[in-house]
Amino acid sequence: MGAPERRAARGRLVLLIASAPVLLFLLLPSLIIVPMALTRGQLLQFPPEWISIKPFRDYLQDPNWMASTLLSAQVALLATAIAAVCGTAAAIGLHGRHFRGRGLVTGLIMSPIVVPVVVLALGHYLVFARLHLLGSALAIALAHGLLTTPYVFISVQTSLATQLDPALVRSARSLGARFGSVLRHVYWPAVRPGVAAGSLLAFAVSFDEVVLALFLQGPQTVTLPVRMFTAIQFELTPKIAAAASVFIALAVLGLLAQALGRRREARP
Secondary structure (H helix, E strand, O other): OOHHHHHHHHHHHHHHHHHHHHHHHHHHHHHHHHHHHHHOOOOOOOOOOOOHHHHHHHHOOHHHHHHHHHHHHHHHHHHHHHHHHHHHHHHHHHHHOOOOOHHHHHHHHHHHHHHOHHHHHHHHHHHHHHHOOOOOOHHHHHHHHHHHEEEEEEEHHHHHHHHOHHHHHHHHOOOOOOHHHHHHHHHHHHHHHHHHHHHHHHHHHHOOHHHHHHHHHOOOOOHHHHHHHHHHHOOOOOHHHHHHHHHHHHHHHHHHHHHHHHHHOOOO
């Protein structure tokens, strides 16, 4: 190994050592939550009194908590579908086009992640109140779809910039291919990784979102994050940690799915 390689190896080692405390700080809450869910006690505490799966059993057997979990999953799936369609369409529609006002259009698409969520929640509340949709799962899903569209938009734009050769689009159009054929055979293979990554992030953001759901909820449409927020205020039971473990499990599964997807894309 030459001198440049040794210096590069030392640099990577120093970077790894320097980043280890930051990574530990970021992972510490997740490392604490799971043990807090494995307790025989009746209160949320750390360290736990003793190892037990009773909180998970109570969580799975509570109809209110399970209804909130299923509602959050349904809302997140619908919001992800909305974000995937709208974000992908916007990214493809703006790709390679230069016109006056393009920056304004991009800014409008990105605005849901720039405007404070509480402002968006108030706006959605006023709109859906006029449409008589307050307290419905559809209202929460539409709001989450708007909130998560920019994530898909950014991810697809990145895929278009790195995976798509503009000459392929021009060649397909010059040969008389219709827009549907160009979309299917030219755009889709290039944007597929971006759509998958953006959709995964959109699902995670929607499943975890609490402010919009808190404004738009109804008696029968309490999402899991809202129920956890309410439970923290009035009852500190280990079921909260058990429910939080669901979020951790989803995050781990999402990372594994993304890693497997990248490995498949890298295969020849």
